[in-house]
Amino acid sequence: xxxxxxxxxxxxxxxxxxxxxxxxxxxxxxxxxxxxxxxxxxxxxxxxxxxxxxxxxxxxxxxxxxxxxxxxxxxxxxxxxxxxxxxxxxxxxxxxxxxxxxxxxxxxxxxxxxxxxxxxxxxxxxxxxxxxxxxxxxxxxxxxxxxxxxxxxxxxxxxxxxxxxxxxxxxxxxxxxxxxxxxxxxxxxxxxxxxxxxxxxxxxxxxxxxxxxxxxxxxxxxxxxxxxxxxxxxxxxxxxxxxxxxxxxxxxxxxxxxxxxxxxxxxxxxxxxxxxxxxxxxxxxxxxxxxxxxxxxxxxxxxxxxxxxxxxxxxxxxxxxxxxxxxxxxxxxxxxxxxxxxxxxxxxxxxxxxxxxxxxxxxxxxxxxxxxxxxxxxxxxxxxxxxxxxxxxxxxxxxxxxxxxxxxxxxxxxxxxxxxxxxxxxxxxxxxxxxxxxxxxxxxxxxx
Amino acid sequence: xxxxxxxxxxxxxxxxxxxxxxxxxxxxxxxxxxxxxxxxxxxxxxxxxxxxxxxxxxxxxxxxxxxxxxxxxxxxxxxxxxxxxxxxxxxxxxxxxxxxxxxxxxxxxxxxxxxxxxxxxxxxxxxxxxxxxxxxxxxxxxxxxxxxxxxxxxxxxxxxxxxxxxxxxxxxxxxxxxxxxxxxxxxxxxxxxxxxxxxxxxxxxxxxxxxxxxxxxxxxxxxxxxxxxxxxxxxxxxxxxxxxxxxxxxxxxxxxxxxxxxxxxxxxxxxxxxxxxxxxxxxxxxxxxxxxxxxxxxxxxxxxxxxxxxxxxxxxxxxxxxxxxxxxxxxxxxxxxxxxxxxxxxxxxxxxxxxxxxxxxxxxxxxxxxxxxxxxxxxxxxxxxxxxxxxxxxxxxxxxxxxxxxxxxxxxxxxxxxxxxxxxxxxxxxxxxxxxxxxxxxxxxxxx
Numbered sequence: 001x002x003x004x005x006x007x008x009x010x011x012x013x014x015x016x017x018x019x020x021x022x023x024x025x026x027x028x029x030x031x032x033x034x035x036x037x038x039x040x041x042x043x044x045x046x047x048x049x050x051x052x053x054x055x056x057x058x059x060x061x062x063x064x065x066x067x068x069x070x071x072x073x074x075x076x077x078x079x080x081x082x083x084x085x086x087x088x089x090x091x092x093x094x095x096x097x098x099x100x101x102x103x104x105x106x107x108x109x110x111x112x113x114x115x116x117x118x119x120x121x122x123x124x125x126x127x128x129x130x131x132x133x134x135x136x137x138x139x140x141x142x143x144x145x146x147x148x149x150x151x152x153x154x155x156x157x158x159x160x161x162x163x164x165x166x167x168x169x170x171x172x173x174x175x176x177x178x179x180x181x182x183x184x185x186x187x188x189x190x191x192x193x194x195x196x197x198x199x200x201x202x203x204x205x206x207x208x209x210x211x212x213x214x215x216x217x218x219x220x221x222x223x224x225x226x227x228x229x230x231x232x233x234x235x236x237x238x239x240x241x242x243x244x245x246x247x248x249x250x251x252x253x254x255x256x257x258x259x260x261x262x263x264x265x266x267x268x269x270x271x272x273x274x275x276x277x278x279x280x281x282x283x284x285x286x287x288x289x290x291x292x293x294x295x296x297x298x299x300x301x302x303x304x305x306x307x308x309x310x311x312x313x314x315x316x317x318x319x320x321x322x323x324x325x326x327x328x329x330x331x332x333x334x335x336x337x338x339x340x341x342x343x344x345x346x347x348x349x350x351x352x353x354x355x356x357x358x359x360x361x362x363x364x365x366x367x368x369x370x371x372x373x374x375x376x377x378x379x380x381x382x383x384x385x386x387x388x389x390x391x392x393x394x395x396x397x398x399x400x401x402x403x404x405x406x407x408x409x410x411x412x413x414x415x416x417x418x419x420x421x422x423x424x425x426x427x428x429x430x431x432x433x434x435x436x437x438x439x440x441x442x443x444x445x446x447x448x
Numbered sequence: 449x450x451x452x453x454x455x456x457x458x459x460x461x462x463x464x465x466x467x468x469x470x471x472x473x474x475x476x477x478x479x480x481x482x483x484x485x486x487x488x489x490x491x492x493x494x495x496x497x498x499x500x501x502x503x504x505x506x507x508x509x510x511x512x513x514x515x516x517x518x519x520x521x522x523x524x525x526x527x528x529x530x531x532x533x534x535x536x537x538x539x540x541x542x543x544x545x546x547x548x549x550x551x552x553x554x555x556x557x558x559x560x561x562x563x564x565x566x567x568x569x570x571x572x573x574x575x576x577x578x579x580x581x582x583x584x585x586x587x588x589x590x591x592x593x594x595x596x597x598x599x600x601x602x603x604x605x606x607x608x609x610x611x612x613x614x615x616x617x618x619x620x621x622x623x624x625x626x627x628x629x630x631x632x633x634x635x636x637x638x639x640x641x642x643x644x645x646x647x648x649x650x651x652x653x654x655x656x657x658x659x660x661x662x663x664x665x666x667x668x669x670x671x672x673x674x675x676x677x678x679x680x681x682x683x684x685x686x687x688x689x690x691x692x693x694x695x696x697x698x699x700x701x702x703x704x705x706x707x708x709x710x711x712x713x714x715x716x717x718x719x720x721x722x723x724x725x726x727x728x729x730x731x732x733x734x735x736x737x738x739x740x741x742x743x744x745x746x747x748x749x750x751x752x753x754x755x756x757x758x759x760x761x762x763x764x765x766x767x768x769x770x771x772x773x774x775x776x777x778x779x780x781x782x783x784x785x786x787x788x789x790x791x792x793x794x795x796x797x798x799x800x801x802x803x804x805x806x807x808x809x810x811x812x813x814x815x816x817x818x819x820x821x822x823x824x825x826x827x828x829x830x831x832x833x834x835x836x837x838x839x840x841x842x843x844x845x846x847x848x849x850x851x852x853x854x855x856x857x858x859x860x861x862x863x864x865x866x867x868x869x870x871x872x873x874x875x876x877x878x879x880x881x882x883x884x885x886x887x888x889x890x891x892x893x894x895x896x
Binding site: 005007009010011012013014015016017018020021022024031033068071072075117121124125126128129132133136156158160161162164165166167168183184185186188189196197198200201202203205206207217219220221230231232233261262263314315318319320323325327331334339340341342343344345346446448 | 452453455457458459460461462463464465466468469470472473475479481516519520523565569572573574576577580581584604606607608609610611612613614615616617631632633634636637638643644645646647648649650651653654655664665667668669678679680681709710711762763766767768771772773775778779782787788789790791792793794894896
């Protein structure tokens with residue numbers, strides 16, 4: 001991603017001040033930071049990790065431009081020595097991470113950075129920013145996928161996503177989670193995603209009649225034709241669609257589906273289905289959009305809505321019921337010494353950590369264990385090294401692989417975690433006895 | 449803003465398909481589109497317009513790169529003639545808009561585009577995207593400003609904003625609404641905003657003692673020093689702060705404030721205030737952060753919290769209680785003929801429109817009238833022409849001017865609109881009799 005996202009100044013001011021101090025005092029030993037959530041939003045049972053490729057792109061290229069450096073000098077906040085070093089700063093550390101599409105839970109690190117303290121500190125703000133949002137949307141989209149029972153889902157959210165980058169990342173995350181594709185053209189180009197499109201009300205309005213609008217659109221879009229039927233009057237629009245399909249206006253036109261974008265979607269879809277069948281057009285599908293999310297999808301599916309697919313927009317791209325996750329990037333050790341925070345409600349487990357996952361005999365998630373990274377617990381470790389010395393260890397993973405993993409992970413979730421209803425107790429990893437002992441020893445070593 | 453945001457492919461696929469049809473059928477007459485909200489989020493009484501400068505930047509520069517064009521060709525969806533024209537497409541239309549910082553209400557157009565139909569249609573998705581998010585955040589930030597009663601507010605939200613662009617735009621919008629500045633360094637560089645910083649828990653943790661951490665930070669940051677005191681134990685940290693201020697570790701250090709970022713902020717701030725006073729340090733302020741928004745700020749201010757300022761992060765940058773606004777960009781007329789949509793719950797008023805605003809004798813908002821743009825109603829018209837033939841009419845407005853306007857607008861709001869509580873009835877413009885007549889005539893002309 002070109003643009004401001006690769007700037008080392010896309011960070012909080014305190015990171016630069018801390019950097020200045022670390023350099024002044026020679027605190028440049030290796031630090032270990034981990035990215036994890038302390039708790040899940042009230043309406044989430046699990047999260048799916050996403051955004052790793054963009055995070056690694058950032059770490060490989062983060063730098064300050066000459067213009068930015070000149071501006072920083074002009075603020076008078078930093079001295080010449082600091083500015084010289086900042087201008088040359090590159091990220092040279094190692095990174096461990098869960099691959100994209102992996103399901104994870106509170107306290108489990110998604111990503112670990114081991115680097116000289118100033119480097120590891122500077123990248124904090126943007127690293128959180130780059131993992132937080134894609135994970136947020138991938139997790140929301142996964143809930144939509146679970147609710148939609150295999151029906152086609154398309155990301156329609158670009159216009160009300162929070163900016164350009166959010167729109168692109170949302171499309172990518174939704175695809176990893178199992179969406180069929182996105183309406184956002186540039187996401188197709190950037191990430192190789194399938195793109196989908198229907199038509200807008202303005203197209204119908206711009207024509208002097210709806211019939212003319214449909215004919216023109218069919219001429220421009222002979223394949224995969226979806227006609228929007230609620231600009232003026234649904235019944236009249238359906239009659240027009242049927243005439244078009246019957247060839248009354250010339251050659252018969254193959255209409256894939258009609259789209260309804262307003263009113264009560266369940267009642268509307270049933271009415272349209274009945275009417276299309278009555279008009280001898282059972283092959284024309286009904287595509288629904290308008291304020292959809294996993295809750296509404298579940299209601300529609302429970303009511304056996306006669307729909308062939310759904311466009312999910314604003315509520316997906318903004319994760320409307322939970323627009324943020326409590327992601328934090330915490331210092332786990334410095335200079336070989338484990339550290340932890342003890343703030344009320346925000347205490348953390350010290351040291352570099354690993355998650356070991358065990359499945360039961362049905363292939364369902366049975367147990368996660370959180371323990372010190374060097375340890376040996378039953379199960380498969382979820383974090384692997386993806387970057388060494390500031391360079392990727394392997395080429396970027398394909399989005400197909402991420403998507404397959406996400407599908408596998410959703411299948412592995414126990415039934416109560418797949419449900420949209422609140423489970424009585426959230427899933428959490430077991431804390432290994434080694435990690436508990438380390439926390440006690442860390443407090444003691446720091447005199448608390 | 450460099451990057452994907454200027455690409456004509458940052459749009460919904462249907463825009464390209466409609467473009468194709470418009471070109472094929474020669475529908476290139478002038479279209480009028482307007483951007484407005486149909487209703488406010490349940491927790492909003494007013495909105496403050498923002499994002500206009502970025503929208504005008506986009507319209508002045510929107511284009512397709514050769515790479516993007518080659519990719520689009522490779523999809524096989526569009527013919528050579530279309531691709532040639534798309535490659536040359538530039539926006540050549542006129543734009544009317546409310547200036548940034550203006551308060552507005554449902555149905556009132558924030559922006560009007562008059563351009564050849566294909567151009568006006570293509571820019572829809574990104575135009576909404578560019579006005580929606582900044583307006584969302586400016587409106588949320590204004591509520592925080594009203595709640596904080598003049599205390600310093602700083603945007604801390606970058607890390608959990610939805611991507612890089614969201615972080616930058618949020619900082620800009622918050623400043624227009626009256627925030628003192630932002631922690632996001634790049635927003636300082638891009639928009640000339642004041643930047644603020646404190647310190648992170650990891651800084652304290654990386655040191656072998658909190659005292660050493662505070663000394664090092666004070667050396668790196670002699671002015672505007674804010675020390676974070678809740679990494680381990682607040683009381684011990686305050687003793688350390690007092691010793692530092694007393695000069696026990698060498699020369700006395702000027703500490704501006706201590707920052708509390710966890711636990712119950714009201715109880716914590718009172719305790720800290722008492723203890724600092726007891727330590728003979730009444731001049732050291734208390735800066736609060738952690739899950740703040742306008743509701744929490746109002747509670748704290750009602751309880752007379754002894755705080756000098758607040759950092760407002762995630763809930764501001766995601767507009768957590770209302771992460772989207774129902775913004776739409778609707779065709780108002782084409783080829784000189786007014787148009788409107790009649791979909792259930794989504795019907796619109798036809799034709800180009802203007803808003804006239806009247807103040808009462810106290811300078812408070814008294815009445816808005818929504819009517820046809822050419823008309824003449826009492827009050828001052830809110831939309832002015834900002835772009836002609838695809839170029840700005842005036843240079844970009846200064847952010848200082850936008851900020852002053854926003855402050856004036858907040859003062860003009862009637863008391864019930866300034867309140868965080870739900871007003872019984874939302875504010876809405878009066879519909880002029882001319883506009884009502886035009887709506888009836890439009891329906892009749894289209895046979896409905």
